[in-house]
Amino acid sequence: MRLRSAKAVHYDSGPNMTPLVDVVMVILIFLMLAGSFGGAEHFLVSNLPLKQTGPGSTVTPKNFVPDTPLEIRVDPRGAGFEAVAGRIRVTDADALRNQLETMLRQFRDAGTEPAKVQVIISPNRSVRYENLIHVYEAALDAGFSKVAFAQSHG
Amino acid sequence: MRKHLMPEMKEGGVNVTPLIDIIMCLIIFYMLAAKIGVSTGAEKMELPSTLQGTKIEMANTLLLNVRSGPLNDPIVTALVDKEKQELKLIDRSGGKVTEPLLETLKALRAKTPEFKVIIRAEKDLSYRFLEPVLLVCAKADVKNVNFNTAQVQKERIE
Numbered sequence: 001m002r003l004r005s006a007k008a009v010h011y012d013s014g015p016n017m018t019p020l021v022d023v024v025m026v027i028l029i030f031l032m033l034a035g036s037f038g039g040a041e042h043f044l045v046s047n048l049p050l051k052q053t054g055p056g057s058t059v060t061p062k063n064f065v066p067d068t069p070l071e072i073r074v075d076p077r078g079a080g081f082e083a084v085a086g087r088i089r090v091t092d093a094d095a096l097r098n099q100l101e102t103m104l105r106q107f108r109d110a111g112t113e114p115a116k117v118q119v120i121i122s123p124n125r126s127v128r129y130e131n132l133i134h135v136y137e138a139a140l141d142a143g144f145s146k147v148a149f150a151q152s153h154g
Numbered sequence: 155m156r157k158h159l160m161p162e163m164k165e166g167g168v169n170v171t172p173l174i175d176i177i178m179c180l181i182i183f184y185m186l187a188a189k190i191g192v193s194t195g196a197e198k199m200e201l202p203s204t205l206q207g208t209k210i211e212m213a214n215t216l217l218l219n220v221r222s223g224p225l226n227d228p229i230v231t232a233l234v235d236k237e238k239q240e241l242k243l244i245d246r247s248g249g250k251v252t253e254p255l256l257e258t259l260k261a262l263r264a265k266t267p268e269f270k271v272i273i274r275a276e277k278d279l280s281y282r283f284l285e286p287v288l289l290v291c292a293k294a295d296v297k298n299v300n301f302n303t304a305q306v307q308k309e310r311i312e
Contacts, residue, residue, distance in 0.1 A: 017170055024177050031181065035188025040305035042207030043272065045298075123281045130202040130277035132284075133303060137206045152285050 044136055046148050067118035067146060070103065072096075073153065074123040074135050081131040083138075093134040100142035119147040124154040194272075195219070195233025196302070202277040204303040214266045216259070217302070220275040220287050228283040230255055243286055255287070259294035270298035 072085040082091050088099040104114055119139045123132055132149070139147045194212055197219040216232055218241075223229040230241045241255040263269045271291055275284060291299050 017174065021170060021174060021177070024174065024181065028177055028181050028184070031184035031188055035184055041201065041302060042204075042305050043210050043300040043302055044204060044207055045210070045300050125280065125282040125285070127281045128277065129275050129279040129281065129284060132281060133202040133204060133277075133301060136301070137204045140206045149285075149288055151289070152281055 044133065044140070046136075067116050068107070068112050069118050069120055070144070071120045071122055071150070072135060072139070074121060074127050074132060075154065076124055076127050076131070079128070081127055081135065083135055093138045096135060097138040097141045100139055100144065104143045114143050115145055117144055117146065119144045120150045121147065122150040123152055125152040126154075193233060195231070195238060196274055197231065199274065199276045200278075201274065201302060201304040203306045205306050207303055207305060210270070210272075210300060214269050215272055216262055216269070217272040217274055218287060220273060220279065220284060222276075222279055222283045226282050226286075228287055230287060232258070234258055243290060253290075256290050256294055259291060259296055263294055263296055268298075269296060270300060271296050272300045272302050274302040 070085065072083050075082045075084075077091055080091055082089065083096050085096075085099070085103070088096075088103075090096045090099060104117075107114060107117055121132060121135055121139070136147055194215075194217045196217055199219070199221075216234070219231045221229045221231075227243060230243070231238060232241055233239075234241070239254075241258055243253065243255055245252045245254050259271070273284070273287065288299065
């Protein structure tokens with residue numbers, strides 16, 4: 001009588017994955033604990049104007065022609081703001097952008113390039129930073145490239 | 155005739171292949187998306203949101219966290235020499251009057267002419283707290299001042 005072998009034959013179908021899984025789990029846990037996710041953020045770039053007096057004054061070249069200033073006064077109005085630039089007076093960012101676009105066209109018609117116009121935001125001391133950023137963004141949206149903050153009023 | 159049958163295969167445990175697939179995906183995601191060991195000194199705060207904005211190189215940059223403080227003085231913190239520090243506008247401790255923020259900015263400006271400052275402030279902050287910081291930047295002759303804002307997706311607005 002033929003006896004069957006007591007030991008069943010075991011066939012492995014591939015390499016042993018256990019050490020790989022161990023290492024990969026350690027890496028995963030490390031990354032989950034050490035990593036941090038920031039929300040999507042970006043930056044509004046400003047260039048302070050060249051001036052000959054006051055804080056930040058610089059020695060300007062002999063034939064230096066200062067940029068044409070465009071002052072936007074910003075005052076608080078409830079949780080929002082009121083922006084005044086020349087004859088325009090608006091209380092929201094979209095209206096301000098539209099008005100600034102019109103002003104930009106007028107500058108172009110008068111022969112002044114937008115790059116030679118320095119937008120100066122002159123805020124009241126109690127205006128919220130968020131509102132100032134909206135005014136700032138409206139000026140950039142309208143096509144002005146030089147935007148800066150001035151000393152407060154009020 | 156004797157037939158050659160395929161040997162009987164015995165599964166020793168659970169199938170781990172799907173588990174490895176998922177874990178590898180998670181690792182690749184974390185490696186690409188997570189920021190590890192990169193600290194700019196940015197504090198967690200509610201930033202104003204904007205559509206406009208650009209990405210800037212963080213080299214030669216000092217990020218200033220501006221918060222409202224007692225009276226009209228802002229509290230400014232920054233990562234200077236890999237150490238989080240409060241940079242007071244005017245420090246009267248020790249019987250001496252110093253201007254730590256101005257001195258730090260001047261020192262960094264002297265090192266690199268391309269030096270730039272990033273302002274990071276809560277959206278509810280009043281301009282009276284921000285103004286002194288901007289004035290110090292101007293005094294230190296830092297012309298490149300940038301404002302950190304949260305990015306708004308265009309689709310959300312439309």
